[in-house]
Amino acid sequence: MSGQIHPGVAARRVAIIGAGPGGLVTLKTLLEASTPDSPIEVQLFEAEHDIGGTFQFRSYENAELVSSKQLTTFSDHRFPLSTPDHISLPQYVDYLKTYIDRFALSPFINLGCRVTNISPLATTSEQQWKHRVTYIDGKHDGKERTYDCSHIAICTGLHVQPNIPNIPGVENVKGDVFHSSQYKLRSQLTGRNVLILGCGETAMDLAYESMKADALQVTMCFRTGFLSFPKALSRFKVFSKQFKGGLPIDGLITNLFETAYVHRAIAQSRLRWFVSDFVIKRVLWFLTGTQAGMNQHVGALPHDRLGRAYVFLNKSSKAMPYLNRPYQEKHPLAFLGNGYVDPPEDANSKRWVDTCSFPERIDSSGRVIFESRPDRKDWRRMKNVEVRPNCVIYCTGYKQVFSWLDASYPTASDAAIRNIIAPSHPDIAFIGFVRPGVGAIPPIAEQQAMWWIALITGRMQIPTDPPHYHLLARKTSRIQYGVDHSAYMSTLAKDFGGAPGLLELYKAHGLKVLLTYCFGASFVTFYRLLGPFKSELAPEISRTELAETITRRGILGNLFFGVIPMLFYGMINSAAFMLEMLGLIPKEQTAM
Known part of the structure; x- marks a missing residue:
């Protein structure tokens, strides 16, 4: 691998915590970065007796990835083209095991x-290491052991410690109360009165599973709302002609002028996000008669939070026919033959999932008293309905806990530099602790690993320019680590020198790879076509699998998702560069 090692770089020994996707890709990337002249020792520590993290231990029956295989897989280890776009969680865990085998990672995984x-060590002439990792060796004798190292990569993930809000009177429920991390089988829902707390992708999955399990009553409660969008663009009809393309939505945003060659003033304004929001809302109304989401007639977000700049798309849409049923109105353009086509089995069902505001309390009889929300049509419908669940499931997400870190260390919330390191501790990386609005964490983790390795091996300096990839969250929001997938991936690549210039890319790999990069999404493979982490496999993957994500859109798809956005954003960015040349925008605001 190319790149000059800074002459002052000291010996490196790295401890990786966690054997989910983030930990595994960090391990592999570190091992590849090790050279005889600049060796890197590395060991990975995992609490469980198998790899996979959340995908293995917080999985459940019928769970599928909502991000596509094209986006989710790592840069140089791909699924065959014949594999479905969206795979099950067990299939993904099997993929991670083949990744371990292919790159011979097992000897380094504990x-x-x-x-x-994890605590600091006093560095002396006899002791060169800075950190001591204490662990229980359950692999052998169960004794406490230590591992001293110079660097630490924390890859324990966002989805470990359940977040359980306080609901007064929940002890009055006559039945089971548990967090979604404890849900495993559809049979847990059969014949139950189910109360689902939350409206994220897991909540949507469990609402659908409840319908299929013949639950007696299902109620989903949430405070603000959600933005529903299917993981694959299909099932709508225009002028009575149904579209059946099934394009994964996480591969539709193009690179050129949206993430590549974007003027800093344009990036800072988030103009691209607001323009796409405006267009998408009008397209959604044209196709399905509502701007709240794709065929979403309940649970709409407030207008000031509805859009790409603010929220995480909810790509688990199987339950929407059941949520919509009490509220769905006829499409104003139905006479043109426009509309959304639900799966026949769900469309023909007479059952529904109730929605309402979050519980204020549960009274002594076990009845749910909902928070008063006169502005919500579902509350007005449900305020006098008796809901007495005997199965309550907290689909309320997770919180970050680092109780095993010494108090002197930063945590993920302190990682102010690219959401990876804290300014005071560049030797400690938090890998996989961002959440994309639409995208996937595993490829982000690979990009973060390359960024951190470039930093600790002296191939780049700590960036000082302000980031423009964070989703816009209120200060009171629980989640402050949301990012736009494309903008974040591009920013990291620019930092470590992996974002290819168009002319350089054309000269190195030809026209097809260049066009695939311009029309494609921010696939991690693109950032290994050139630069310090250049891969021999990247050009062929780009010419085949990633090119296929573009050709399958067809002529009209590439016109609307490729050519038109490129021309529009190209003109906006060109105007910004011209204003800069005229001195109307300060030069220090410019970045490529």
């Missing part, structure tokens, strides 16, 4: 070794 403490 399963059943739960880390109990």
Whole structure:
């Protein structure tokens, strides 16, 4: 691998915590970065007795990835083209195991070794290491052992410690109360009165599973709302002609002028996001008669939070026919033959999922008293309905807990530099602790690993320019680590020198790879076509699998998702560069 090592770089020994996708890709990337002249020792510690993290241990029956295989897989280890776009969680865990086998990672993975403490060491002439990792060696004798190192990569993930809000009177429920991390089988829902707390993708899955399990009553409660969008663009009809393309939506945003060659003033304004929001809302109304989401007639977000700049798309849409049923109105353009086509089995069902505001309390009889929300049509419908669940499921997400980190260390919330490191501790990386609005965490983790390795091996300096990739969240919002997938991936690549210039890319790999990069989404493979992490496999993957994501759109698809956005954003960015040349925008606002 190319790149000059800074002459002052000291010996490196790295501890990786967690054997989910983030930990595995960080391990592999570190091993590849090790050279005889600049060796890197590395060991990975995993508390469980198998790999996979959340995908393995917080999985459940019938769970599928909502991000596409094209986006989710790592840069140089791909699924065959014949594999469906969206795979099950067990299939993804099997993929991770083939990744371990292909790159011979097993000797460096310590399963059943739960880390109990990470603390600083006093560096002396006899002791060159800075950190001590204490762990229980469950792999061998169960004794406490230590591993001293110079760097730490924390890859424990966002989805470990359940977040359980306080609901007064929940102890009055006559039945089961549990977090979604404990849900495993559809049979847990059969014949139950189910109350689902939350409206994220897991909540949507469980609402659908409840319908299929013949639950007696299902109620989903949430405070603000959600933005529903299917993981694959299909099932709508225009002028009575149904579209059946099934394009994964996470591969539709183009690179050129949306993430590549974007003027800093344009990036800072988030203009691209607001323009796309405006267009998408009108297209959604044209196709399905509502701007709240794709065929979404309940649970609409407030207008000031509805859009790409603010929220995480909810791509689990199987339950929407059941949520919509009490509220769905006829499409104003139905006479043209426009509309959304639900799967026949769901469209023909007479059952529904009730929605309402979050519980204020549960009274002594076990009845749910909902928070008063006169502005919501579902509350007005449900305020006098008796809901007495005997199965309550908290689909309320997770919180970050780092109790095993010494108090002197930063945590993920302190990682102010690219959401990876804290300014005071560049030797400690938090990999996989961002959440994309639409995208996937595993490829982000690979990009973060390359960024951090470039930093600790002296191939780049800590960037000082302000980021423009964070989703716009209120200060009171629980989640402050939302990012736009494309903008974040591009920013990291620019930092470490992996974002290819168009002319350079054409000279190195030809026209097809260039066009695939311009029309394609921010696939991690693109950032290994050139630069310090250049891969021999990247050009062929781009010419085949990633090119296929573009050709399958067809002529009209590439016109609307490719050519028109490129021309529009190209003119906007060109105007910004011209204003800069005229001195109307300060030069220090410019970045490529």
